[in-house]
Amino acid sequence: MKDFLRLRIGILGGGQLGKMLCQAGSRWGLDLHILDRSPDFPAGQVNPQFTPGDFRNVEDVLRFGRDKDVLTIEIEDVAVEALEQLQSAGVKVYPDPAVLQTIRDKGLQKIFYRDNGFPTAPFRLFAGKEEIREAVQEKRLHLPFVQKTRTAGYDGRGVAVINKEEDLAKLLDAPSVIEDLIPMLREISVVAARDVHGDVLTFPAVEMAFNPHANLVEELLCPASLSQEEEADARDLALRVCNAYGTVGLLAVEMFQLADGTFMVNEVAPRPHNSGHHTIECCDTSQYEQHLRAICGLPLGDTALRRPGVMLNILGAEGHSGPVRYEGWDQCLSVPGVFIHLYGKSETRPFRKMGHVTVTASTLSEAREKADFVRQTLKAVT
């Protein structure tokens, strides 16, 4: 590969993940370029090399990608056909478009785990909500279950939990995966990274705590409350999934831990992930730097956890829509070990991801106490 500083690197997507990739790359002065609709988006604020365009549009992606050496993504929902063409033309595309094709369709993803012998919740595929209703009526499908639309679902969107008859009104009308509702102990994520030589390193497992109301991760804990053996099992599973995909760059592997202590793969994301934000402050190599190392052909960096961390999202407060301001900022900034990241979005909406906070301390329980203070204090309001 060319000298890494001379690589022209394109990122599809200019949201907060793109922003944090640019921030990581700017320490080395990498030649990063962003494609997204407006330079006012988060990544445009830290990278003047911004091409306005739609990463879902084949022409826009082709035009953007043609003069790049390497292309990557911060979101799965992109014009994969354009990436395939660019790859054929010699551009390195990480993740590989074929991998992306599988991952962005939750149906294909589930089939991949089944075919490769990875533990995953039992599932069936349906074309739309009528088919699902029919199967329920004919008792071919039993409540409770989880519906996930096959594409375009993220941040809790495209998911419906059907516990009882009345919930059937919530069914989404799209090609879907119907999964058994698995009784689980906890939800775990392991961010792995695979380099161009096939070496894989994993970050320590993180434990996710959900806000059931918004169906968004509310708090993320690292280390997770796993035994040493369970931690090793979770990381090994992530490593094997990463190798099975053969992807280059990050792969965040979300999994469920069952009552017997074993893990099932839920789903993966071949890009920086919410469950890796804390690596900026808690590890020597952040997930963002790790992704850039991988796609530039550089050696992977150290993933050891230097100190415990709690990550919480800053979500737009309920009942507030419009130009944002933040309450409680000064109080939170006065607490040692509180790292606030705002994504530079000028408008807030209820539950919109406006930023995140990583809280560190010498123990996880101390970090959780400080995180509680931050959650009660810092508000994105109008």
Added chain:
Amino acid sequence: MKDFLRLRIGILGGGQLGKMLCQAGSRWGLDLHILDRSPDFPAGQVNPQFTPGDFRNVEDVLRFGRDKDVLTIEIEDVAVEALEQLQSAGVKVYPDPAVLQTIRDKGLQKIFYRDNGFPTAPFRLFAGKEEIREAVQEKRLHLPFVQKTRTAGYDGRGVAVINKEEDLAKLLDAPSVIEDLIPMLREISVVAARDVHGDVLTFPAVEMAFNPHANLVEELLCPASLSQEEEADARDLALRVCNAYGTVGLLAVEMFQLADGTFMVNEVAPRPHNSGHHTIECCDTSQYEQHLRAICGLPLGDTALRRPGVMLNILGAEGHSGPVRYEGWDQCLSVPGVFIHLYGKSETRPFRKMGHVTVTASTLSEAREKADFVRQTLKAVT
């Protein structure tokens, strides 16, 4: 003051210090604007809000500053008269132009220390080299001594050490401070920060090791090899100097430690400083964030040293001028605890500051060993 996210903040200077200020500010999405000659300069690579212009030119600074709420600097050598006018017009200027006026003139700086009772090397002021020669000939001035030009000296420029007769040929012809050559144990720097309410916090003392050939700091060690009491003395001296100036924002206080363990003030810089680079990785609050907190009216952040650090500059290799490439990159990136910062300068020259590396480890001596490896391995060449 306005909500800090709505403050329009201008920075005079778009070099590496400006770049690192922008990187720190981008985590919160601060509205930072840069004034410097070209957006190709380091800060322009991380901040699209770049106004081309000359920060030494009164008109350019006035034009740039008029619509800002707060102005700050990354270099002292700016059009102070413009800053004074802008301050009168209601723009907050940190550091205060009056403080900047004193600090940028090493003669006025020395007088300030003398008048305020701070220990500093004995000195006299001269108009130029002929006056100095005359004083030497007439035995009113005795060798050895140090000549420092009163203005525009930085990174070892504008300094001549006159040990013997022949060295007189090296005298610089400019208004100068002539200082006694002080026999010292070591050179120390303490970065202090003062907020708008007058509260001051200091970072732990750092010890500077010079490359005598280039007259540039070669390696910086934190913690410094001081006793607890000496460390407290050094930080107290920095705090008192910071309070005496009454500046807002950072003040890096360079000092000499004498054989008896006491400290003398050498000179100060009212901005981010080479001796604070390691705070990015070794403290929870970097010097850059601290400066932004101070000038935005936010509370100062925690300055505790989380782990030992060695900082070394990446200087252009001797005998190489032209488009830069870096040797030894992969080997250095494979060492845990090695953080490389490149400033994004496309051309190298002998001894040009191309970047810096912070090396951390659980002990300082381990960090120094790794730093030695980096120094021998990482080269900025053509």
